[in-house]
Structure formats: structure tokens, C-alpha cells
Amino acid sequence: SLPQRVYHGPYDTKEPMSKIADITGYNNYYEFGLDKSDPARNAGKLKTRPWTVQISGLVKKPQTVDIDTLQSWFPLEDRLYRMRCVEGWSLVIPWLGFPLAALLRRIEPTSGAKYIQFTSLADPAQMPGVRDPVLNWPYSEALRLDEAMNPLTLLAVGLDGRILPNQNGAPLRLVVPWKYGFKNIKAITHIKLLAEQPKTTWSIAAPDEYGFYANVNPAVDHPRWSQATERRIGDLGRRPTLPFNGYAAQVAGLYKGMDLRRNF
Template identity: 65%
Template sequence: MLIRHSDIILPSEITPPEIYRERRRFMQGMGALAAGAALGSMEEAHASVKLAGVRASAHTLDEDKTPYKDVTTYNNFYEFGTGKSDPAENAGSLKTRPWTVTVEGAVKQAKIWDIDALLKLAPLEERVYRMRCVEGWSMVIPWVGFPLSELLRRAEPTGNAKYVEFVTLNDPKQMPGQRSRVLDWPYVEGLRLDEAMHPLTLMAMGLYGEVLPNQNGAPIRLVVPWKYGFKSAKSIVKIRLVEKQPVSSWMKANPEEYGFYSNVNPQVDHPRWSQAKERRIGEFFKRDTQMFNGYASQVAQLYRGMDLKKFY
């Protein structure tokens, strides 16, 4: 069980945007890509390439969106470094084509999907989601993608499939942060099958109507908006359906601080800071953290009868 501490999040814990903006000069020129190669490799971490055929979704919020520049330059992506600006500065080394995603395990239809095929798997939707970091900051991001359930249904899970494990790219040549031992690579995350099949769970391939930038998890990432951000694995190469609960990377690194569920919960603190308040990037004042990040009406039934302090 986690222990409650002070409700105060120190300003020093969240870097002001005006400071970290000054540190980046990587956005110098954008390579023009043909529409058919929209997910191709890029020499820069940032590429402004529009995604065609994106439709609006019922799963969206009527809230002010976090500016694109903040979304793409203030990130946690330890494969490229532990600093908030490191992913934007270092992710240009990632080559997103060729790229495949393997779906395997307790399924009837195991398959290796090419990234182009995934792009056409289902209609792309724009979904504006709140995203809450375990460190106490949050954003509102217009993701572009398709429900994970569309992919899992095609795999036809067997009766033994209880959980879904996500494995990300492990290539220190492309991901310089993996040369450190901050985590045991590759990055691994997991969901219960019913969480993975929930309509809100998204496989994102873009944001703000554009191809997903490298620093945000290109070419394809998970987005689970009612959980802390580290649950939304980036740059996924394998999806495995399994019977036993996976051991995620942060659970393996520090099980007392990071549980399997990691639902946003203002009543369960991280041992080193409170989760009762959060600061939206771009705002000065803190706001109250909402249970399940504001998605309680859609997802609370998944955890009916569970002790959420025990299963944190």
C-alpha cells in the first residue's frame, strides 16, 4: 500500500515551459514526405506530415488543447534520455520504416503487421484525451489512431488470453537512452484484456492530425487515458496475449512505487509525492486530480469490488 504525503507539488518538480523551450533548436527544417511514405523514416524527430481521412470521434473532450509545441517537446521517453527535452533532441535517430508489429500468444490468428497495413486497419479517429503523468503534470492531446480492440479482434484471442503485454523497440543504436541501465530494456507494459478491449484504449499513429513525431512514440503507441502516462507504451513492436499478468518495466524496477494497474487516483499517492493535485502544462495554478483522470463514468465498472489502494 502506498503512503499519503503532502498535497503540495513543489514548482521545482515541474519544469516551466519557458525554460525547456530555450534548450531545443532541433526544429530546423522539415523533410517533405510523399503521402504514401507518411510513416517513413525521418532525419528529424519532428515532421509535419498530415494524415488523410481522419474523422471525428465521440470519444473526445471539449477542453483547451495543450499547444503542439509543448506536446512534442516536453516528454517522458527514457529510450532517448531521462530529461524532458531529451526525446525531442535525440529521437531523430529513430527510423520508423521499415516497421512491423507482431501480434502473438494466446490467439488463433497470430500475425506480423506492416505499419502501412495498420494504418489502414480501421478508420483513423481524432480523440482529444486528458493525459496525466505520475510526476504531477498533465496535458490535453488530440491523438489520431484506432481502437486497440480492432486489432485484437482480428487476432481472435483464445480462452487463455487474460492479459495483453506490449513490448517496445530495443535498439540502442537508434535509442541512445537504452545504453544506460535506468531500466531493463526493452520497455514492457501490460493491460488486463478487458482494459485493452475498452473503447477508450487507443493505438495512436498521430497527433494534431499529423504523423506521430518520433519523440511521442512513433510510429505507433498505446494510449490509455485513465492511467498514468507510463502505461501508454511507445514505439511498439510486439503485442502478446498471455494468461499470466505481465511484469511491466517500472514494476520490475521498483514494485513498491509502480503497480500493475496505475490508474489515476488522487487517493493513492506515489511514495515520494502526492497525487491529489496536478499542474496542466501551460497553467500556473494546480488543479484537483480527478479519479480515473476524469473517465470514471466510462471505466469505473472495470474495477468494481477491487481495493484500489491494494491494486494500485
């Protein structure tokens, strides 16, 4: 068997890693079905090579790049992060990827760029869930540029030292550990730099329930359920949810002076 990977970088949580079977078997990925077990069952068919990512908008170096080229630009890093779903459960996941900031420095946003928008693949031939108009396809997400530049923000290409399983968002997936899981867009095909804040998939689907920021916040409830606690998958009981999912020291400064109740 492979040696256990060691996580003691400055960004790694000290909490025990979740079971890989849970990380790869309990997923919200509506492109492959609405049940948590659907992605593991249906995502195998997705062809993740060849794959290109189109980088456009307010950047000095717009381009369409092959995924293997893209990931060869940066040294890959292991990061053990907490992941808190807006539904009230959480996992501790060993990502492998590179900081989004490294990509941004390479493509050079212009001075007018304030937001970064991501778009997923939406191919009904490979993704049975896309035939169901439960969400506005293709899935899209966005970050403010300073959030995107934070060293915690990762583009993941792997999990536990191996290539990313399809159900976890292969070949390229965003990881923003202080935000609810739905911000972590999967199977990214387009990255665009913008001057204005774009609409995002879940905030279009239910604007009163899912905001643009979606920062993990135990003090601001979902309109239908409490966000004060969460169940770590594998536990029977619940534990308190931490502000910014435990990453307040690194990211709280990004939101200084903002009313987080309004900007949820």
C-alpha cells in the same frame, strides 16, 4: 495553415488542447534520454519505416505485420484526451489512431487470453538512452484484456491529424487515458496475448511506487508525493486530479470490488 481539427466525439474532452510545442517538446521517453527535452532532440534519428509488429501468444491469427498495413486495416479516429503523468503534470493531447479493440477483434484472442503485453523497440544504435541501464530494457507494458477492449483504449499513429512525431512514440503507441502516462508504451514492436499477468517495466524498477494498474487516483498517493493535484502544462497553479483522470464514468466498472489502494 491547416484548418483546426474539430473534436466533439463522445470520447473527447471539452478542455482546451495543449500547445503542440509542449506536447512534442516535453516528453518522458527514457530510450532517448532522461531529460524531458531529450526525446525531441534525439528521437529524430529513429527509423520508423519499414517497421513490423509481431503479434503472438494466445491468438487465433498470430502474425508479423507491417505498420502501414496494420494501420490501413482500421479507419483512423481523432481523440482529444487528457494525459496525466505520474509525476504530477498533465496535457490535453489530440491523438489520431484506432481502438485497440478493433485490432483485438481482428487477431482473435483465444478463450484463455486474459492479458495483453506490449514491448518497445530497444535499439542502442538509434536510442542512446538504452545504453543506460536506468530501466530494464526493452520497455514493456500490459493491460488486462477487458481494459484493452474498452473503447477509450487507443493505438495512436498520429497527432493533430499528422503522422506521430518520433518523440511521442512513432510509429505505434498505446494510449490509455485513465492511467498514468507510463502505461502508454511507445514504439511498439511486439504484442502478445497471455493467460497470466506479466511484469511491467516500471513495476519491476520500483514495485512499491508503480503498480500494474496505475489508474489515475487522487486518493492514492505515490509513496514520495501526493497525487491529489496536478499541473496542466502551461498553467502556473495546480488543479485537482480527477479519479480515473476524469474517465470514471467509462471505466470505473472495470474495477468493481477491487481494493484500488492495494491494486495501485
